[in-house]
Amino acid sequence: MKTGDVIFPWTPLDRFGQAFRRGYVIRILERGQWKTWGDTVFASQESANITAARCVNQICDVVPAKEIVHRVGKPLRDFRFGRKIIVDERS
Secondary structure: OOOOOOOOOOEEOOOOOOEEEEEEEEEEEEOOEEEEOOOOOEOOHHHHHHHHHHHOOOOEEEEEEEEEEEEEOOOOOOOEEEEEEEEOOOO
16 A cells, blocks of 8 residues: 555545545444444444454444534534434445
8 A cells, every 4th residue: 555545535525624435333232222333434344343243242233334524513604523424224
């Protein structure tokens, strides 16, 4: 790999820094509802499975997800970036 190569790249949505990337999350069954574990999106299903096997000690599943970085606040004054993980329900 050359210097500057990105392993898990973002896809830009606009010129203001908003972007998304697709990956995999570990979700756990907690109180009858599925929740994401660790608030982390993994680049590959294999890396998510390895992490789940080593770190999660309850019922879990690895599913596709989309991580989005978006702007929050009023434009040109007091905005900041927020982050959201959307789990694909197709699986």
